Amino acid sequence: xxxxxxxxxxxxxxxxxxxxxxxxxxxxxxxxxxxxxxxxxxxxxxxxxxxxxxxxxxxxxxxxxxxxxxxxxxxxxxxxxxxxxxxxxxxxxxxxxxxxxxxxxxxxxxxxxxxxxxxxxxxxxxxxxxxxxxxxx
Numbered sequence: 560x561x562x563x564x565x566x567x568x569x570x571x572x573x574x575x576x577x578x579x580x581x582x583x584x585x586x587x588x589x590x591x592x593x594x595x596x597x598x599x600x601x602x603x604x605x606x607x608x609x610x611x612x613x614x615x616x617x618x619x620x621x622x623x624x625x626x627x628x629x630x631x632x633x634x635x636x637x638x639x640x641x642x643x644x645x646x647x648x649x650x651x652x653x654x655x656x657x658x659x660x661x662x663x664x665x666x667x668x669x670x671x672x673x674x675x676x677x678x679x680x681x682x683x684x685x686x687x688x689x690x691x692x693x694x695x696x
Contacts, residue, residue: 597623599658601649601673602665603636604629610662611640620660626652649673653680663687671696 598614603625614620624644627633637645646652653661653676660683663673671691674684 596620596659597657599624599626599652599656599661600636600640600642601626601652601661601663602669603627603640604632605664610664614662624652624656624658650676653677653682658682660685667692 596617596619598610598620600610600622604627611622614622622640622642624646625633625637625640625642626646626649627636628647630647633645633647636642644652644656646656652658661673661677662685663670663677664687665673667688670686670688674686677684
């Protein structure tokens with residue numbers, strides 16, 4: 560087995576995740592070659608707020624909405640990330656925003672329930688860390 564650093568593994572993983580976001584299947588209509596994917600970020604502080612560069616680097620997506628339960632952090636992140644919509648409630652973001660995919664950058668205990676909510680609505684999901692901490696989840 561080759562010796563791969565954690566940094567190299569994560570770089571490769573983000574590339575694979577980005578490809579999955581771009582070409583995955585969905586209940587939503589397929590986008591044309593010139594259309595842009597609308598990405599929502601849940602948990603815009605810390606790690607969640609660091610995904611703008613990766614989203615923009617794809618050339619096919621933009622941060623469309625930001626969701627965070629802390630209003631000041633949400634507002635600051637929406638401006639920093641260039642999001643046109645901001646929400647305090649994750650379900651409201653899923654229901655009202657025209658999203659194609661969601662990046663879950665919240666604390667770990669929220670990854671499974673938030674990912675399931677988004678998947679149930681036909682959205683693609685990138686869960687920044689382990690999606691669940693138990694077999695039941």
